[in-house]
Amino acid sequence: MNEETLEQQLYDEEAETFRNQLATVTDDGKRKWVYPKKPKGRFHRARIIVSALLLIILVGTPFIKVNGHPLVLFDFLNRKFILFGTLFGPHDFHLLVIGMISLVVFIILFTAVFGRIFCGWACPQTIFLEMVFRKIEYWIEGDAKDQRKLKAAPWTGNKFFKKLTKQIIFFAIAFFISNIFLSYIIGIDELLKIITDPPSEHLQGLTAITIFSGIFYFVFSNFREQACTIVCPYGRLQGVLLDRDSIVIAYDNVRGEPRKRFKKDEGWENRGDCIECYQCVEVCPTGIDIRNGIQLECVNCTACIDACDDIMDKIKRPRGLIRYASLNSIEKSERSGSNRKSKWRITPREIGYSILLTLLVSVFIILMLNRTDFSVTVLRTAGLLYQEQPNNMVSNLYDLNLVNKTFNEIPVSLKLENIDGELKIVGKEIVMEPQGNIDAKFLVLLKKNELTKMSTPIDIGIYNGDKLIKKVSTSFLAPMKKKDE
Ligand code: SF4
Numbered sequence: 168m169n170e171e172t173l174e175q176q177l178y179d180e181e182a183e184t185f186r187n188q189l190a191t192v193t194d195d196g197k198r199k200w201v202y203p204k205k206p207k208g209r210f211h212r213a214r215i216i217v218s219a220l221l222l223i224i225l226v227g228t229p230f231i232k233v234n235g236h237p238l239v240l241f242d243f244l245n246r247k248f249i250l251f252g253t254l255f256g257p258h259d260f261h262l263l264v265i266g267m268i269s270l271v272v273f274i275i276l277f278t279a280v281f282g283r284i285f286c287g288w289a290c291p292q293t294i295f296l297e298m299v300f301r302k303i304e305y306w307i308e309g310d311a312k313d314q315r316k317l318k319a320a321p322w323t324g325n326k327f328f329k330k331l332t333k334q335i336i337f338f339a340i341a342f343f344i345s346n347i348f349l350s351y352i353i354g355i356d357e358l359l360k361i362i363t364d365p366p367s368e369h370l371q372g373l374t375a376i377t378i379f380s381g382i383f384y385f386v387f388s389n390f391r392e393q394a395c396t397i398v399c400p401y402g403r404l405q406g407v408l409l410d411r412d413s414i415v416i417a418y419d420n421v422r423g424e425p426r427k428r429f430k431k432d433e434g435w436e437n438r439g440d441c442i443e444c445y446q447c448v449e450v451c452p453t454g455i456d457i458r459n460g461i462q463l464e465c466v467n468c469t470a471c472i473d474a475c476d477d478i479m480d481k482i483k484r485p486r487g488l489i490r491y492a493s494l495n496s497i498e499k500s501e502r503s504g505s506n507r508k509s510k511w512r513i514t515p516r517e518i519g520y521s522i523l524l525t526l527l528v529s530v531f532i533i534l535m536l537n538r539t540d541f542s543v544t545v546l547r548t549a550g551l552l553y554q555e556q557p558n559n560m561v562s563n564l565y566d567l568n569l570v571n572k573t574f575n576e577i578p579v580s581l582k583l584e585n586i587d588g589e590l591k592i593v594g595k596e597i598v599m600e601p602q603g604n605i606d607a608k609f610l611v612l613l614k615k616n617e618l619t620k621m622s623t624p625i626d627i628g629i630y631n632g633d634k635l636i637k638k639v640s641t642s643f644l645a646p647m648k649k650k651d652e
C-alpha cells in the first residue's frame with residue numbers, strides 16, 4: 168500500500184468514527200441531553216403551517232361521521248376497521264394484505280426518492296415533539312442557553328415553579344393525545360361515554376387512557392429523540408432504503424470544504440463556504456453534525472438548513488450550503504461557489520418500484536370495485552345426495568353461509584329463481600346481524616317427473632324484502648330416470 172492510499176484510509180477511518188456512537192450517548196453510556204437552539208427561518212415557518220394543518224386533521228377526524236358512522240376507525244379488539252365510512256372486517260383480510268404490501272412498496276419508493284421527508288414534515292412524533300412540547304419548553308424555560316443555565320442552577324422557588332408548570336402542561340397534553348388516540352380505536356361516542364359516565368362503569372377504558380397518557384408523557388418529556396434513533400423501525404431501515412440519488416438534507420461538502428473560521432478581512436480563495444460556526448449543530452434536535460454526512464439520527468427537520476442559510480445571508484454567501492439534495496448531485500457538481508440546484512434523476516430502482524406499486528394498486532382497486540356488501544356461500548350438505556319425498560317430490564338439503572358487511576340488521580328470504588319448486592328454511596327466519604356472519608340450512612323440493620337429468624342447475628335469490636341482494640347458483644341432485652318412466 169503506498170503512502171497516499173494509507174493516508175487516505177486513515178483519514179476515512181477517522182472521518183467515520185462518529186458512526187461508532189450515538190450523538191446522544193456519552194462515552195460511558197449515559198444519556199446526553201440535547202438542548203437544541205430555537206429554530207427559525209423559512210422552512211421552519213412552512214413546517215409550522217403544515218404541522219398545524221395535520222394536527223387539526225388528526226384531532227378533528229374522529230369527530231367526522233359518514234351516515235352516522237366514524238370516518239375512520241381501527242377497532243383492533245373487535246377486528247373492525249372503517250375507512251371513509253366503509254366497514255372492513257375479517258372477511259376483507261385479502262384486501263388488508265394487498266393494501267399493506269402496497270403501503271410498504273409505496274414507503275420504499277417514497278423514501279428512495281425523497282428520503283426521510285415524512286419524518287420531518289408529517290410524523291406525529293416529530294410534530295408533537297418539535298411543534299408542541301418543545302415550543303412550550305422554550306416558552307417556559309427559554310432558549311437552549313437558558314435551559315442549560317436553569318438545569319445547572321440550584322433548586323430555587325423560580326426553578327421549581329418553572330419545572331413543575333412545564334411537567335403539568337406536558338402531562339395535560341399527553342392526556343389529551345391519549346384520548347384522541349383512543350377515539351381512533353373505540354370511536355368518539357364510546358370515548359365521550361367514558362368521559363361522562365361514572366368512572367366505575369368504564370374501568371377498562373380509563374385504564375387504557377391512563378396507560379396511554381403515561382406512555383405519551385414519558386416519550387415527549389423524557390425519551391424524545393431516542394424514539395426516532397433507537398425505537399423507530401423506519402429510521403433504522405434508512406441504510407437500505409436510501410441510495411446516493413435519494414433527496415436528503417445534505418451538507419454540500421464540495422462547496423463547504425475546506426471549512427475554516429470566518430475572518431472579515433480574509434477573502435474566499437482556497438477555502439470552503441463553511442465558516443465553522445456550528446449553528447447547524449446547535450439547532451439539531453438529535454444532536455448530530457450534518458456535515459459528517461447522512462446519519463441514522465437525522466429526522467430531516469430542516470432546522471440546520473434554516474440555521475445555515477441565516478449564516479450565509481450574514482456573510483453574504485449564497486444560501487443552500489445545507490439543503491435538500493442527493494449525494495450524487497453534490498458529488499458530481501462542479502465547484503463554482505454559487506448555489507447549485509439538485510436535479511431529480513429517475514433511477515432504475517425507482518422505475519422498478521413504480522411498476523410494482525402500479526400493479527399492486529391496480530389489483531387493490533379491482534378488488535375494491537368488486538367488493539360487495541354481502542357474501543353468500545351455498546353448498547349441498549356434505550354426505551347427502553337426495554331424499555325422496557311424498558307426492559312424487561325430491562328434496563336436497565343445503566348449507567347457507569351469509570356475511571353481512573354493512574352496519575344494518577337485515578332479515579332475508581330465499582327464492583328459487585329459475586325453476587318451479589319449493590324452498591323451505593330449516594328452523595327460524597334468517598336475520599343477518601350488522602357486520603355478522605350467519606349459518607343456516609334450507610331444503611329445495613322439486614317435482615321428480617320434471618327432472619330430466621341427475622344434476623339440475625338451480626339459481627337461488629337472496630332477498631331483503633323485495634330487493635334482490637345476491638343470486639347464487641348451485642345444483643340439484645335427483646335419481647336417474649329409468650328408461651320406461
Ligand atoms: S451552519 Fe453552515 S457555515 Fe455554520 S458550521 Fe454549519 S454548515 Fe458550516
Ligand code: SF4
Binds near residue numbers: 452465472
Ligand atoms: S441534521 Fe439537520 S435536518 Fe437532520 S435532524 Fe439535525 S437539524 Fe434536523
